[in-house]
Amino acid sequence: MAKLGITNLEGNTWMIHSPANIGIYVLKNKVWLMDSGNDKEAGKQILKLIKANGWELEEIINTHSHADHIGGNAYLQQNTGCGIRASRGESVVIREPLLEPSFLWGSYPFGALRNKFLQAKPSEVTKEIAPEEITDEAGLEIISLKGHSYDMIGIKTPDKVIFVGDSVLSKEIIEKYHLAVLYNVEEFLKSLDKLEKLDAKVFVPSHGKPVEDIKELTNINRDKVLEIIEVIYDACLEPISFEGILEKMCMKYNIELNINQYVLVGSTIRSYISYMNDNNRLEYLFDHGKMLWKVKK
Numbered sequence: 571m572a573k574l575g576i577t578n579l580e581g582n583t584w585m586i587h588s589p590a591n592i593g594i595y596v597l598k599n600k601v602w603l604m605d606s607g608n609d610k611e612a613g614k615q616i617l618k619l620i621k622a623n624g625w626e627l628e629e630i631i632n633t634h635s636h637a638d639h640i641g642g643n644a645y646l647q648q649n650t651g652c653g654i655r656a657s658r659g660e661s662v663v664i665r666e667p668l669l670e671p672s673f674l675w676g677s678y679p680f681g682a683l684r685n686k687f688l689q690a691k692p693s694e695v696t697k698e699i700a701p702e703e704i705t706d707e708a709g710l711e712i713i714s715l716k717g718h719s720y721d722m723i724g725i726k727t728p729d730k731v732i733f734v735g736d737s738v739l740s741k742e743i744i745e746k747y748h749l750a751v752l753y754n755v756e757e758f759l760k761s762l763d764k765l766e767k768l769d770a771k772v773f774v775p776s777h778g779k780p781v782e783d784i785k786e787l788t789n790i791n792r793d794k795v796l797e798i799i800e801v802i803y804d805a806c807l808e809p810i811s812f813e814g815i816l817e818k819m820c821m822k823y824n825i826e827l828n829i830n831q832y833v834l835v836g837s838t839i840r841s842y843i844s845y846m847n848d849n850n851r852l853e854y855l856f857d858h859g860k861m862l863w864k865v866k867k
């Protein structure tokens with residue numbers, strides 16, 4: 571993998587540039603790491619960077635349990651004995667990463683799904699943290715930002731930098747992928763509203779560049795969600811199966827499926843269907859051994 575670089579954002583807050591950005595807060599030469607990169611190789615490079623600056627790794631805080639955010643956990647914990655903190659809901663998957671492909675597939679996943687993009691190595695969460703809590707030692711503030719994943723958090727450093735995980739994605743990613751992974755549409759939209767009210771000097775999305783004003787990103791993300799709801803609604807004007815909706819979405823947005831895309835896009839469409847059923851826009855019926863979705867009149 572490419573060599574990871576490090577940038578100072580503000581005071582004691584730093585960022586390591588990586589496919590999923592990593593945060594660093596340094597207190598008395600001890601590092602509080604926010605997420606740990608894609609895999610063991612990312613973990614190795616992070617540890618090198620920490621040592622090269624004369625720091626020591628104290629704790630990892632994971633924003634959520636997706637494999638590209640916790641991939642370095644196991645290596646770093648084994649090699650430094652660092653603690654790992656995460657929210658209660660995400661801790662379950664960090665400890666038992668097989669749950670991630672299981673959850674996406676809907677049962678025990680076949681071999682092709684048990685790959686490193688969907689399933690990280692297990693690591694031990696040493697402390698579960700509650701949202702809206704301040705971690706006593708470092709003064710890091712935990713902010714609940716559910717929606718993209720089950721129990722995601724953001725982390726605000728005393729320098730007023732907020733690492734927002736995947737609660738917003740960059741314009742480039744949204745324009746390329748359209749259907750960004752999403753677990754709970756209602757919570758996702760609430761988190762966007764919440765982000766706009768937070769007081770920060772810098773917001774750091776995991777996939778994208780740091781920004782001083784989050785509104786442009788929240789608007790782009792919100793508009794895309796609202797657009798997708800209408801596209802799914804139109805797809806259901808006549809009764810249609812889940813696979814039929816998936817096909818229409820792939821055609822509309824030029825999504826080429828592979829095994830990872832199939833479960834990630836599929837799971838995201840199911841999230842939208844749940845939201846639209848809960849909001850009385852879609853209803854289901856069963857017909858000759860098929861479950862079908864249609865707009866609710």
Ligand SMILES: [Zn+2]
Nearest residue numbers: 636718719736
């Ligand atoms: Zn994620």
